[in-house]
Each structure stands twice: as C-alpha cells, then as structure tokens.
Amino acid sequence: MWRKKIISMGLIAVMCVLAACGSTGGNKPGESADGSPPATAKSDKADKQVTITVWDKSPDDDVFKPIMDEIFADFDTSHPNIKVNHVASPPGTSVNEVFMTANAGGEGPDAFHNTSFPDIGDWVKAGVVQDLSSYWNDYADKDQYLPSAMEQATIDGKVYGVPADMYLMGLMYRKDLFREAGLDPNSPPKDWEEFAEVAQKLTNPDKKQYGYALLGMDWADWFFEYYVWQAGGDLTTKNEDGSITLDFTKEPTVTALQYWHDLKWKYKVVQSNVAQNFDDNKQDFFQKRAAMMLGASDWFGDFAANGVSLEDVGFSSLPAGPSGKAPSQMGGRYWIINPKSDKEKQDAAWEYIVYINSKEVRDKLNTFRLDNGIMPNLLSTRKDVNPLEFTSNVPQDLVANVQKAAEVTQLEYALKSRLSPYIVPAIQNVLLNEKADIAAELKEAEDKAQREVISPYNADIGK
Known part of the structure; x- marks a missing residue:
C-alpha cells in the first residue's frame, strides 16, 4: 500500500x-x-x-x-x-x-x-x-x-x-455536507470535471470548510499515483526482465500533477496547508471541515471511534480521469x-x-x-x-459501493518505497508554488531517481 x-x-x-x-x-x-x-x-x-x-x-x-x-x-x-x-x-x-x-x-x-x-x-x-x-x-x-x-x-x-x-481505496465523502450544499448525497462526482465542480460547491471559507483533503505530506505519492492511473499511465513500468522504467515525465504523470495544481491554485478547494499531517486530514473530515477525502475499505472503525455515524458517510469508486478509467488501489x-x-x-x-x-x-x-x-x-x-x-x-449502500469499487483494482507502482523520496518533492513544489514548472520538476525528479535508484537496480537485475 x-x-x-x-x-x-x-x-x-x-x-x-x-x-x-x-x-x-x-x-x-x-x-x-x-x-x-x-x-x-x-x-x-x-x-x-x-x-x-x-x-x-x-x-x-x-x-x-x-x-x-x-x-x-x-x-x-x-x-x-x-x-x-x-x-x-x-x-x-x-x-x-x-x-x-x-x-x-x-x-x-x-x-x-x-x-x-x-x-x-x-x-x-x-x-x-x-x-x-x-x-x-x-x-x-x-x-x-x-x-x-x-x-x-x-x-x-x-x-x-x-x-x-x-x-482498497475509494472516495469518502460527507453526505451531510453534500445535503447542506444542495448536492445529492447519493451521487458522488464521477470524473475530474465534476469533482472540481462539486468540490467548489462544498468549499465555504466562512465555515472553515473545504472540498477535498489533498494528501501533500511526505507520502503524497500514495494518493497521487491514482491520478496518474486515471490519466492513463503509472509512475513506473515493470518490464518482462524485471527491470524498471521510470514514467515520471510521461504525459499521464504531467496531466495528473497539473490537475493537482489546479485543485490547489485554480479551484481553491483543498486545505490551506497542503503538507499538513495525514491525521490532520482525517480529523478535518471527522469534524466536517473537509467534505471529501480518499479512504480505505478498512478505515470505518475510525468513524465509530470519532463519533461519526456511518449514515453520514459515503463511499464510491474514484472519479475517472482523461483515460475514462478509475481503478481502485488494492x-x-x-x-x-x-x-x-x-x-x-x-x-x-x-x-x-x-x-x-x-x-x-x-x-x-x-x-x-x-x-x-x-x-x-x-x-x-x-x-x-x-x-x-x-x-x-x-x-x-456502503457495502454495495465498496464492492463496486473492488471490481477494478491496481497494485501500487513498482519500487514505491525507494522512489517516493524522489517524486514527492516534485509534487510538493507544485502544490506550494503556483508558478512552478511542472514538467521541469518532474524531469529533475526522474533524472535523480534514475541515477541513484533505477540504474543501480537494473544493473543488479541484469547480473
């Protein structure tokens, strides 16, 4: 995971x-x-x-x-x-x-x-x-x-x-906040465009409420990889001989990071501190400050422990990206x-x-x-x-929606634990700097990861 x-x-x-x-x-x-x-x-x-x-x-x-x-x-x-x-x-x-x-x-x-x-x-x-x-x-x-x-x-x-x-991961959302915003609690957003629109309607600065708890801390690639999948790619390719090819600079990764940039800077629907602790993201969701977040099928014990009724929680498959696909991470x-x-x-x-x-x-x-x-x-x-x-x-409906999300799944990208320290800074720089050059950030991350991780790894595989 x-x-x-x-x-x-x-x-x-x-x-x-x-x-x-x-x-x-x-x-x-x-x-x-x-x-x-x-x-x-x-x-x-x-x-x-x-x-x-x-x-x-x-x-x-x-x-x-x-x-x-x-x-x-x-x-x-x-x-x-x-x-x-x-x-x-x-x-x-x-x-x-x-x-x-x-x-x-x-x-x-x-x-x-x-x-x-x-x-x-x-x-x-x-x-x-x-x-x-x-x-x-x-x-x-x-x-x-x-x-x-x-x-x-x-x-x-x-x-x-x-x-x-x-x-497996899916989109969790507060049904009560959907109702308050005049949205159908049984119709979560199905694609990126609709997601941005819904997140904007759920963002209310006067109530210190925002649409989506974005994961931008030191393991931001955990959630970011899903968006790359939705754009039609992955962060790495595992070849038949066991070697790894980096895909940081390929079009799906660039597209996914541009969308994250837009959620922060164009649509303004995420928390002000995008690098805040993951537990703070969850607390924002429990306390009705965040209307949507990504969550796992085994996290529902958290809601009982935090006094949140499951009647107020929705779960759905992830919104589809430009590829028309939205596999759940298993x-x-x-x-x-x-x-x-x-x-x-x-x-x-x-x-x-x-x-x-x-x-x-x-x-x-x-x-x-x-x-x-x-x-x-x-x-x-x-x-x-x-x-x-x-x-x-x-x-x-929670049971049915979790089962539906499980119909199409994907494992996390190869060598994730080794490559995370390289891709995460690029993600964070784009989230923290509105004028960041997305392609340049990803190119720098890929070059460094290739030199320090992938080349030695592939050479070892070939022995």
Whole structure:
C-alpha cells in the first residue's frame, strides 16, 4: 500500500488492530489439523517458555483494545509455553525506516505484520524476511488464502509472508455536507470535471470548510499515483526482465500533477496547508471541515471511534480521469518473521501468526464490529471468511459501493518505497508554488531517481 505504505503512527495503531486477524482452518486457534495442540504448545520442554516480541500493542484509547486484549489472553491460555511481548511500533514517520533501523540494531520484533504488498520483495532482497516455505507447506489453511493476496509474498517459488489484510481505496465523502450544499448525497462526482465542480460547491471559507483533503505530506505519492492511473499511465513500468522504467515525465504523470495544481491554485478547494499531517486530514473530515477525502475499505472503525455515524458517510469508486478509467488501489500487508530470531522464537512466532490469522479470530473481530456498529473490511484475504455476514447494522449502500469499487483494482507502482523520496518533492513544489514548472520538476525528479535508484537496480537485475 496497502495497505503499505508509509503510515503515520496514529493510523498504524488503528490499522494494526483492524488487520490483526487471520488462520488455522476449521480447527480452533492453536490446534493442528487433527485437533491436537501444536508441537510448540505441547513441547517436550513443557516447563520452558519462549518469549517473542510482536509490534501489535493497541493504544489505550483504541476502540478495539477490549477485543484485542481478549484475543491476546486466549492465545496465552492456549499456548502456555509462548509468552508474547506486545509492544507498539517505535515512533517515526516511516514504518519502513523504523523497522529497518530496529532490525539493523538487533532490536527488531520476532513477528511483524506491517510489511506492505509492494515492499516485501525489497525486504526479502535486503535479508530481513525469513523464508516461511517449510511452515507454509505444512500449514493446513494455506489453500484458504486468495491467490491475489499471496502473489507478492511468493518469490521464486518460496513463501515469505502470510497476508494480514487487504484493502482498497475509494472516495469518502460527507453526505451531510453534500445535503447542506444542495448536492445529492447519493451521487458522488464521477470524473475530474465534476469533482472540481462539486468540490467548489462544498468549499465555504466562512465555515472553515473545504472540498477535498489533498494528501501533500511526505507520502503524497500514495494518493497521487491514482491520478496518474486515471490519466492513463503509472509512475513506473515493470518490464518482462524485471527491470524498471521510470514514467515520471510521461504525459499521464504531467496531466495528473497539473490537475493537482489546479485543485490547489485554480479551484481553491483543498486545505490551506497542503503538507499538513495525514491525521490532520482525517480529523478535518471527522469534524466536517473537509467534505471529501480518499479512504480505505478498512478505515470505518475510525468513524465509530470519532463519533461519526456511518449514515453520514459515503463511499464510491474514484472519479475517472482523461483515460475514462478509475481503478481502485488494492493493497495489503503481510506477517513476516525475523530471520535473526533463533529457531525457537521463529517457531513460536509462526504459532502466533497462525492463531491471529485464524478464521475464528477473524470472525470474533467481525462480530465485535457488528455488535459495535463498525463496518468490517469487505475484502478478506481468506476464502472462508465472509465479511458480508457481519454487515446487518451497516448502511447497505456502503457495502454495495465498496464492492463496486473492488471490481477494478491496481497494485501500487513498482519500487514505491525507494522512489517516493524522489517524486514527492516534485509534487510538493507544485502544490506550494503556483508558478512552478511542472514538467521541469518532474524531469529533475526522474533524472535523480534514475541515477541513484533505477540504474543501480537494473544493473543488479541484469547480473
């Protein structure tokens, strides 16, 4: 993303609990295929307890904390020989950097569930992901996972990750603000032209209300790439031989950045501080200051936690651009195991991943959402988990629109985590400077990225 995407730590905390679910097939969590306790739970060394560290602690004010504490306690009971040290991810602006720094210093977690779909290949190459093939081959539930969820984690026939979650992005909007502006809350904008018109009607400086929360902070390419897709291109092309071609200066990218420039400078429909923190964007949406924003299919827990009724929230496919297309970004995250952990810790980490990914745990989380009016993520990585069974108290138009947005999806651009520091400054310069030369900004970004990232990468591929 996608999940994976660099995520603010506040968002990580929410998404971690939303995603912490997932597999032991039809067996109870902690049981093997024949119903007996797994080897690590029934070890010959019955008096020895293995301690593992997992970055999945819930913040005290998280709406999911009670159910997560219950799930953690159930694991402790069913796996007395495994002690899980649940900790929060260390602070930082980049999940990747925080993890890599901790891992390099020997302080990385034994199990980690925030490895994004686009990044896992790079992480495998960097040697920070354990090959899970021996565990996976004996995993009773391995056939329950969607092939699309396993695609990025399967490299050269080896399996390196277990899907923690999947999501897709769409347009979220405040139905109540649509009504106040005289707009039909059931007719969100369908293309760029209509989007700009609607955003202008939803912008009211007297009420400190603006039409669209634009993502211009240090991971602006997360949302910007969608606009490039809508214009008919992508930020990179992955060639048949595995090499990468940069598309920063191609017409679709230029067109997309021109549209973003216009949203800020011509239509004046975005927040005054376009580089504000992503959590501030979300708070603007919760507090009715922003009428529209992009959001994921697994973020609806945020609304309950912030006192927003789902009746006031709309979700739709992204507005189409000049290409007439508007694919939704599909992403997700994998559970991985630390290759630096000793074998006992790796075995214990696998048992924990199997438990937390079990159908029983996922159904328990979805039941909690149902009981508390929280919409579940409608994309499940498992074939035997049907989120639609847990949506009776959720507005059915939300359910239908998320499903519609899932009909056409696309993965994030290749080498995103490496290339983000090059394309983002160009985006920000255009958003912060009305007179910026869009083509020149993109050319400078592409030349630098080609020299420092792509040429070395392609040379390595060719070896």
